[in-house]
Amino acid sequence: MNQQTSKALLKHPPTFAWTLYDWANSAFATTVMAGFFPVFFKQYWSAGVEVTESTFRLGMANSLASILVVCMAPFLGALADQAGAKKKFLLFFAAMGIVMTGSLYLVSMGNWVMALVLYCLGMLGFMGGNIFYDSLLVSVTQKQHYDRVSAYGYAFGYLGGGLLFTFNVLMTLYPGAFGLADAAQAVRLSFISVAVWWGLFSLPLFLLVEEPTGPKQQKGWFSASLRQLLETFASLRSLRMTFLFLLAYWCYIDGVDTIVRMAVDFGLSIGFDANNLMVALLITQFVGFPAALVFASIAARRGAKQGIMIAIFIYLLILLWAYHMESVWEFYTLAIAIGLVQGGIQALSRSLYARLIPHNQAAEFFGFYNMLGKFAAVLGPFIMGWVGVLTGSTRISILSVGILFILGGVLLSMVDVKAGEKAAQEMD
Template sequence: MALQKRREAISWALYDWANSAYATTIMAGFFPLFFKQYWSAGASVTESTFRLGIANSVASLVIVILAPLLGAIADRCGARKRFLLTFATLGILMTALLPWVAQGDWWLAVVLYVLATIGFSGSISFSDSLLVFVADKPEYERVSALGYALGYLGGGLLFAVNVWMTLSPQTFGLTDAAEAVKLSFFTVAIWWALFTLPLARYVTETDGSGIGARAAVVAGWSQLRETFREIRALRNIFLFLIAYWFYIDGVDTIVRMAVDYGLSLGFDSNSLIVALLITQGVGFPAALAFGWLGSRIGARSGIYIAIAVYIVVVIWAAQMEHVKEFYLLAVVIGLVQGGIQSLSRSLYAHIIPADKSAEFFGFYNMLGKFAAVLGPVMVGWASAVSGSPRLSMLTLLILFVVGALVLRKVDVDDGAQYAPRR
């Protein structure tokens, strides 16, 4: 890989390092915990779970609606990076405002969280679309895996400091754990902004047509409609997206609801945070290993391995009784979480046309987030109706099984005819 291309690839991968602080500290870690115990103080366990599920679903629904159209517009005017930075700025600013939400103001916390998550998810859609510009085709698996590996490492490092702050607030001159959590939200915003700068400085993309904003909207909408009409010709892309829609629903729901699930089982909050740290620590080398594995046996085979592990995880989680089992599950999830995400991204990059990468990654993230519209609501609803969080966890089995079955129908070699030429 040439020096310039390597610098672009590393700068692009560092955006995973940047935004993973939000995914780890906010989405998976402190927000569900703080939301249940501080912002939803006095509400029942099932009620707070339902509120959190709705918040995640609303944020995902917005991305479902916007991502493909904005992707098509970005393709036409060469604005993938500009859209990325716009969404990132929204996420950073909303995250920075979370510390100011008072106890009991769960509705305001939800509003800021939804907007921050829209910024986070929207920026990732455009970051994914830049993969075809920062790496040559034979390097997709390794570069994609590098991004996820750095994400686990960076997100884990900041999360470790944030956990230390909450366990020993006096060490940092703070009065209590609640103040430490609020400061942690602010450190995420700073981290996210700081490590977005290399991408803003060094990553380049192929210029679009140079048309104005209004013309780009019209052209983008036209391109989007054309892609819908062509979907039969792009059968392998369509099948892959459906498969991804199902299995990534299971993955994302586990990420977003794991802490809430552990609290519902009566596990200590500090133990759950330690489990998340374990996942981050294991995830860094595991993501790199999956990148190597994908380049050897193929991305789809690597995804199958990860899905099989997730099926075991769901069955195990529905029966676990002790917090030590939660720790073991954290290790197992860490082994495959980054792998299934990175290999899905690289496999998709192989089968899409480069000149429509933002639009097609818009569809990719649209279906992934649309799945996340249903997943958390499904878990929250099942928990509320049955009164059993264990039963709600078992509903995720359907998603992984259906995803694997549809993925079998994807002809990766045939789909390569749509891949970018380099």
């Protein structure tokens, strides 16, 4: 795709508004999930607790939120399709995430239970909203542009999340310059800033992106949704390539999500300074912005499947390096490497899946997509925390993630994309 076409896509108001939601909610993924919450949880809300114990608690919180999404996602997707209410469901979950994130400001020192409750609900809003956000991809652009537009979403997410995270890191490093008492107050205020950012930049999507037109139930949504859900389970038998891709995605995205959620905790556990880890996360964000677009170019030349396979291979190298890591400069180098592949594997997975599903059931099928992705995240943080407790070594626990990338790569190699696209089109 040439530069002129790319600019034309971003000038299309619904497409641009859709990408801005990634800009909006990525502030939660960056500042809260990957950045300040793991640090603040370990040093402020779990002060005096063994590092392996706090890691276990954090892993359990991530797993619990993921289990809730697993249980709800397919049915909510079916209900949104039947009711024509993707935006309404997105609004509900986004509002939940925004309110819970802002409420973290109120949690006092040592109150790790309340911190985890609000964090879980915030993640539920973040992950639940993404079911409906992802499904709107098929409504804002044409199939030949899925890779590029999906990559734009992740690219803008990295940039927007990185910009706010930069501001928040500066507040924690130099609280006096912002009129704050200390770094703890700065971190607490960062949760407020995420809530405001998320809410403000979500508005264009709700104003400019229209619901897909088509038949929808005027009543009996609940029973119709259950019937559709059962029919989709049955139809997955005929959509063999779609089902195989979901299994592959289930495996490798677990590794991706586990690294995102546990990287800072891992660095703290092996003795790195929190400020150095925040700088590393900033590096990941700003490298991720152009890297997501580079992976879109790879997909244009070699296909989304090959782009994902390249990213999986790089992740395996990253895990091997992390096991032997000793110095902060190595953590910085790993941050660059992760930034090069993280946005790419996420963007191409979303766009490849969009090709393999019937578009008139997009929300429901993306419910399955998010269900499997988050069910995998139930296992990853749990395994990493459990292996750490069992062995007493966080270094050994990081290697357990590698098997998920290997399984995902093997399964993905078996997916015939053209056959999957043909089968999905026949069901539309």
